[in-house]
Amino acid sequence: MKAELVIIGTELLLGETVDTNAAFLAQELAALGIDLYYKSTVGDNWVRIIEVMTQALARSDLVIASGGLGPTMDDLTREAISAVANLPLELDQEAMKMIEGYFQQTKRSMSENNRRQAFLPRGAKIIANHWGTAPGMIVNIQDKIIVALPGVPRELKGMFTTYVAPYLSQRITAKKTLVSRTLKFAGIGESQLAELVHDELLNQSNPTIAPYASLGEVKLRITAKADSSQQAYELIQPVEQRLIHQLNGYYYGADHETLESVVGAMLRERQETLAVAESCTGGLITNRITNVPGSSEYFDRGYITYSNQAKVELLGVDPSLIGQFGAVSREVAVAMAEGARARAGTDWSLAVTGIAGPAGGSKEKPVGLVHIAVSAKGNTKAKQFRFNGTRTEIKFLVAQAALNFLRQEIKDTE
């Protein structure tokens, strides 16, 4: 089965939007063992959409279109599929019910434009959209398939994963499967990591190992090709074990795991609780911790003490410490962590104080300097870091280092 993506939207040809849907769809198709040969992007222009869709349908077996399903006059994908497939648009009662249901549920009023979204080419199979108003569709034309999905990434991803992937997987006969597993490492740079596993990186064929650096972490993606997912996992497993063994201490999780989900799982298992005191990260750490479902089981509270007065009032930091060492100091980080743990009555606390920039730095205390402290009963440890980047990058790097420090401390008490 040869697949082609048709990405529709003028915003993509004006460079206002970076297309993340295409990469998502490409990965999903690879996982299904479907070869993606072409991706075409075209604006919201009737003539060119028709041209690109006709070509895609001629040379590919599966055409996945994204975008152009919204309620406005710019949205032409329904009409274009109707034209190239020669199937008239008809009101789909099921689609209309879904759209009405969405508006009722979100208590918003439905406009006449939204009714347009319920018109689908005759015989189209509707794809429910639980994340927005525009239903998607699957249209079969002889032995070819057109799938149309909205361009909003969370809608497209939800609908593809829930409905389209299972549908396609039924249609595919005996193919090689690609399976990937991504190992994640914190507290180490890409080249240092690559040196530690140099031999593994050299001697790879199936599975392959590819290193990727992103902000504050490094990933190793192990990819195996086999007749079944099971066989692919069996090829991956020994390589994964060796890599984790060689990079012990830096490895924190795989695939969808994050530092906050890993820390959360450790705390939940130990039935221990956490309080956080943040200055320069301004709530990013507690925000990440509370992104994890069920975090209320172990996360009690956060103190976002941006002003010095707040550090004194909320955490009981001695004002003379701030006067003597400055708010960005090891001493204040330790006092923040100990104050947070004592006042919240939790098992653990994590505190950060630093300079996120772009202003506020000095020669002795430059932008990017941060002190992080972790406190447990009778034991508080602090570390100093220095990061480079924009304000939001520094905030992220500090949060990453803080969560990794906490992870290591919890692990060490096992």
Added chain:
Amino acid sequence: MKAELVIIGTELLLGETVDTNAAFLAQELAALGIDLYYKSTVGDNWVRIIEVMTQALARSDLVIASGGLGPTMDDLTREAISAVANLPLELDQEAMKMIEGYFQQTKRSMSENNRRQAFLPRGAKIIANHWGTAPGMIVNIQDKIIVALPGVPRELKGMFTTYVAPYLSQRITAKKTLVSRTLKFAGIGESQLAELVHDELLNQSNPTIAPYASLGEVKLRITAKADSSQQAYELIQPVEQRLIHQLNGYYYGADHETLESVVGAMLRERQETLAVAESCTGGLITNRITNVPGSSEYFDRGYITYSNQAKVELLGVDPSLIGQFGAVSREVAVAMAEGARARAGTDWSLAVTGIAGPAGGSKEKPVGLVHIAVSAKGNTKAKQFRFNGTRTEIKFLVAQAALNFLRQEIKDTE
């Protein structure tokens, strides 16, 4: 001049790489006033590269190819241009010198494969690459232009900006400039907004107006085409004024402005201060507020009161209120806001309490229910909202509604 991008690289069809070059090139072309009509992505496959390049050359005046100029056998762009333009590859001495120079400068040893990169189609104009080894090229075929650049973003961007943009700008006769301005609206859905400005959306030609929905906000992009940026801005301005007037109350900012930057600017101008008390958003609101440089001037502290105990201890919420109405109630939101403002001694406070899910909902209080309160001296207001989505989407939607509520309240006291 009609332009087309041809993006070459199997990694893009496997979803391993998100294509940021295309958005960059699209923006640059728009700034030059060149219309981009198509973008085609194809893998490192000889037959399909030739097919896509031939088609691009037939329907477009300017073809910009990226990728496939590297030293390995996968890299076929030089050969493909040679084939479609019918110009034999020849050793380019200038290209060879540049490649040798790059290796000398970076003190790396040059491989035989790198010599391949110095072979260009006859008559091609070389584009120097100061950021890597692969030279780019400009090939003229009658009145059409092919530009080939390496796929590494840093190299492509440097070469386009330094050499290709000036070249193209010379070639364009009576060029038009495209200028865009994006207006942002909160508290309104896409279709409701489209109805309110229905006539504006219908009667557009230059500037054009395009609506875009993203999570928790709607955007209107106004794009004008004119002989100069100045003239384009003059076309945009009256339309912008009319749209803002018709959508008054929902409009909060333009282009790179965010709700948090707009709220911050208002507080700074008034020299007023803010404290935040968050439950379900878990620090997302304070994180967004502190992403704005200089936010320490007006943001004093945040109370992330995840547990009921924390709401009582840190904000002085009466436990009997929680007992009677529940933690997620108008009464508790008001008490949180008033407690935060009183204890922090700030001019303003913002409080949210809700259920982010996926668990914790009930029939009376479903996932997505949230109460938001804004408190100023002698005046506290509260609103109830109901959102749909994943946990992180609900957190974002709550933060968006809370910041917008605060923005409206500050504005109303002007």
